[in-house]
Amino acid sequence: MPSISSVAIVGGTHGNELTGIHLINNLAGGIHSLPDSLDYSFLIANPDAVAANTRFIDVDLNRQFALDNLAYQANSLYELNLAQTINRKIGPKDNPRTDLVIDIHNTTSNMGATLIVLESNDFYRNMAAYLKQHMPSAHILVEDEVSYLEHPYLCTCGRYGIMLELGAQPQGVCRADVYAQSVEMLGHILEYVVLYNREAVPEFGGFEAYRLLEVMHFPLSEEEKILGLVHPNIQDRDFAVLEPGQPMFLMFDGSCINYDGEQSVYPHFINEAAYKASAVAFATADKFIW
């Protein structure tokens, strides 16, 4: 197995998610120490969106890294051009120069420190296991509903790519506690990479992880007005179980909509501000022992 030499650490893929932006600036400024056996690059991915304190200028940068998009010719969408530039710099996706891309995100949902992996092979499983061992509060979320290369995420232009999702934090705010979690989480990820390179990764037993199932939409009127809100029983309780029949939405008229699925699910990205435009209230996951 080839070792991990080049690591790109990325923030500001969404310009109003401040933890990664400050972290990248501080890493580049030498404020935090990193294992010295790796070759780092630090990237503020969407500087125009950072300057405007907005998620994106034209389109979501973190949805532009599908292979088809990266093959387009010149076009007028800022983030589509930017994705091609970034792909040339740290990719290209089909033959990457970067061994590992770590893309740092925030969410307004109360997901704590969540590692998102897009494949379930041994490299990612052991990374997740190492993280859970050293930072038990961290959550592991597997999004492998499509293959790694089919994902449109920025991190997929590395040979390996992961996202660190940190919340709850409002857009445009940087909380000290969330920042500290990002430093801790990144540290453990890099410790694991060093072990991996030394072929010194221990055997790990099973651990709790979540696998994305589906997104749940707000209840809408025919005119697409929201008719209710995420129920207080699930607000802030990302990764806690939601059983069939339990309340899911509290309608403005005082009534409830209960979850009518057939299995227990684990809501996350609950009330993520960025999903307002698509009326997504939360996502569900299955819990499994990995």
Next chain:
Amino acid sequence: MPSISSVAIVGGTHGNELTGIHLINNLAGGIHSLPDSLDYSFLIANPDAVAANTRFIDVDLNRQFALDNLAYQANSLYELNLAQTINRKIGPKDNPRTDLVIDIHNTTSNMGATLIVLESNDFYRNMAAYLKQHMPSAHILVEDEVSYLEHPYLCTCGRYGIMLELGAQPQGVCRADVYAQSVEMLGHILEYVVLYNREAVPEFGGFEAYRLLEVMHFPLSEEEKILGLVHPNIQDRDFAVLEPGQPMFLMFDGSCINYDGEQSVYPHFINEAAYKASAVAFATADKFIW
């Protein structure tokens, strides 16, 4: 004393503060009942900003209601024109047709339900007392550093004007618990107005209130980069005391900056996202018995 007949209830003055927007839509839709002895109008103040899910298009609408601004001729700033339109509709500020303007806001800071009044006369004092009596968790914030008419806030185009500030809630999110607080708070304010009209306001004893002192800026480098974050000891502790010598900022390098004032103060608007552009970390207040 003239009674309060016409009440304008306003949301969406900032387009990404969702509580008021949903509340106005639901009030207009008859979902919540209101005392029937008053004459209501409901206003989504900045519909373009609401549609764009942003605080404002060109400039902050809630800073455009100074008398000078309202007297300008045609200009190219969307919100300055909008302020004039609103002022014609529910003002004009120097001779208002609306007796009371209630403008509903959200903050990313943990201020709970805060009533902001801009004068300290008996009408507002009794309103605040009534609210504290019926909703003891509510905070009262007095911003009377300038006269009522000198304030640039939208609510000042009413004969009386107040702001309801509800948090913590990220921009672009609507939490059920915060929404419920807005309904409760508005209800108590209107109950008070009905009592006022009936000349049936009881005598109230003293109660806790806060008066704005100053804004505190993030520690900045010469290049105006932020060097540290709000200290975890004060994060989420809006209206808790900050004593001289206590930590105020946690620097990225691990050091602290302590509060070096001479008196105890009460931070609020702690990590309000909208104040990022001006690098304001929080505001301080004095506590007093009103």
